[in-house]
Amino acid sequence: MESLTPLSRALCERPVRELAAALLGQRLVRRERGGSLTVGRIVEAEAYDGPAGDDSAHSHRGETPRCATMFGPAGHAYVYATQGRCCCVNVSAGAGKAVLLRALEPLDGLARMRRRRLARLGDGPTRRRLQSPGGAHELAMGPGRLCLSLAIDRALDGVDLCDPTSPLLLAAGEPVDPAEIVWTPRIGLNPRLASHGWPWRAFVAGSRAVSPPRG
DNA sequence: CTCACGATCAGCT
């Protein structure tokens, strides 16, 4: 059983790129009714710098109902729906800034994670990979898959990730040595997201759970 | 009200 020392609010109030780096190695913990815990180690994170200088942030035109959590206190979960299929979860960092959690290395509750992923899959190669013994690292590889594995949806938007009693929280793991952190431009289908040339995507070198670049 | 568009995923070529 993982210990549940929550991450401090002060950490989440640091500049977003520092926060993205500091989140690597920490735990994302999902506590469901009945007390079951699903836990992953954060291995990939992406910083969004808010309305001032970041056109690709959801907050780039100011506060809207969808992204209101980004303008609330730091350390809360900003969860939004994408394509109606799945959600993505961010750690709010105040003033419209946030860090998107892109990938976890599964630690606890692997059976629950696999069950929830398989429930969404047809009879294709992905199903067979996830069922194979070496397939566990793929369970939460990618921002949408991460949320599917941990049963994160819009109902969790706004929960306090620094509160040890929350259904979703950040807990202390092992910080990652800065030398092990790789920075790259953002990835995704929208070329605009990488157009800044900013190396704002941080991931743990060598992690098998890091989502591969696309396009 | 209408409409264009994704911070994605899965499956196939």
Place this chain on the structure above:
DNA sequence: GCTGATCGTGAGG
């Protein structure tokens, strides 16, 4: 590397 699924969101009339 390319396409379809599928729908919330936000901008504009």
